[in-house]
Amino acid sequence: MRRMKKLSIFIIGTILLLVAVSCAGRKHAAPADTRYQRKPIVEVTERELALDSAQINATVQQLLGNSEKAIELYQSLLKKDAGYAPAHYELGRVFMSLGWLDSALVHTLQACKLNPKSIWYQKQLAQVYMMLRDDKNLTATWESIVRAHPDELDNYYSLSNAYLMADNANGAIEVLDRVEKRFGIIEEVSLQKQKLWSAINKPERARKELEKLAEAMPSEPRYNAILAESYMNEKNYSKALQYYHRIEETNPGDENINISLASCYLAMGDMVGTYRYLRRGLMNGNIDCQHRLMYLTEFLRNKNFFAAYSRQGFMLADTLAAQCQPDDGHCMIYGQMLAAQERYAEAAEQFLKHLGHDKSQYAVWEALLVCEGTLPDRKGELMKHALQAAELFPLHLRPYLILAQGYYDEGNCERARYYMDRCLMIAPNEAAVKRLDQQIKQKCQ
DSSP, X not given: OHHHHHHHHHHHHHHHHHHHHHHHHHHSOOOSOOTXXXXXXXXXXXHHHHHHHXXXXXXXXXXXXXXXHHHHHHHXXXXXXXXXXXXXXXXXXXXXXXXXXXXXXXXXXXXXXXXXXXXXXXXXXXXXXXXXXXXXXXXXXHHHHHHHOTTOHHHHHHHHHHHHHTTOHHHHHHHHHHHHHHHOOOHHHHHHHHHHHHHTTOHHHHHHHHHHHHHHOTTOHHHHHHHHHHHHHTTOHHHHHHHHHHHHHHOTTOTTHHHHHHHHHHHHTOHHHHHHHHHHHHTOTTSOHHHHHHHHXXXXXXXXXXXXXXXXXXXXXXXHHHTSOTTSSOHHHHHHHHHHTTOHHHHHHHHHHHXXXXXXOXXXXXXXXXXXXXXXXXXXXXXXXXXXXXXXXXXXXXXXXHHHHHHHHHTOHHHHHHHHHHHHHHOTTOHHHHHHHHHHHHHTO
């Protein structure tokens, strides 16, 4: 209760201060907030003081959440002075908060009629129309606000949104055109227009908005990149190349632009240009080791590039790998590249480095076992690693098959039979399993 009294005293004090400032303003200059503004007068009459006092009481009740009491007081106030615009405005607010939109509209319209210059009244009217889903009057109200206050940017945004609510994308765009004519190129406006043009299936107009931004903001690579990607998607590679080169000119240190240029040249079939920009991009220290090797792997998967530059590509991989640390996450990728060149011993070492800090990926274990399986002098290592893989991944066939074959070759029928039984549980119809099973049966009768 004490807390409620303190709150009431604070609210009343605040409102009295506002009224005092308002009264002082009547003698000198009109206040910026015109919600409660009457025609300028020289002195405050007793009648006006009574109205202000009555409004304070109503406003306090409204702020305390006593809507019914506030309505009663505002209506009583209007009985004394039906032309008191602030009371109509506040009464409209109360009705709007209660969802009584028809009553809110009546009083807000009356407030606007009594004080048509008040932007606060006009904005409340727009809010009521929005809640009523009256798109026609909503846009008309915001148009009126924009005409009255042409230098307030936010009003244009509200007007544009009003047209969108009315499913009039062209009207929304036209408003944003007005913004650009009055205020110049604004990033958010151009991006909104680009989205709207795209929404009404006019991609060329959407692209022009991005081109406009790219011209206005040459040091910002984002818009040139978006344009380049859009032309890449349309297979207009020569046009995409123009925008990629713009980024290169204005942002030569961009770590990704050379990779993008290499991709564009690859799509155009220019392998010389592809390798030139790929190498430049991969030697950029801002790209981490793992991603540099991943990019190189992707390019080497292209048949034409592989045929023309596989030797240089693998040499580049060696150079990049030499710059990496063992824990950079590159070892598996580099190991795969070495295996593709049949450099199995080196590949196995890379896979072992990877497993030294991450044993959780079966694919790495399998790649290691495949490489070691080609190296006759590493049979002991092969058996050791197969056993580790089988313990970590008991549902995979290859480790058990390697162990069964290894023990079979050693003449250890008991262990060969043990691991063959595991193979038969996992893949009984696998050709290699059937073949080795038959061999074991014949040898170990």
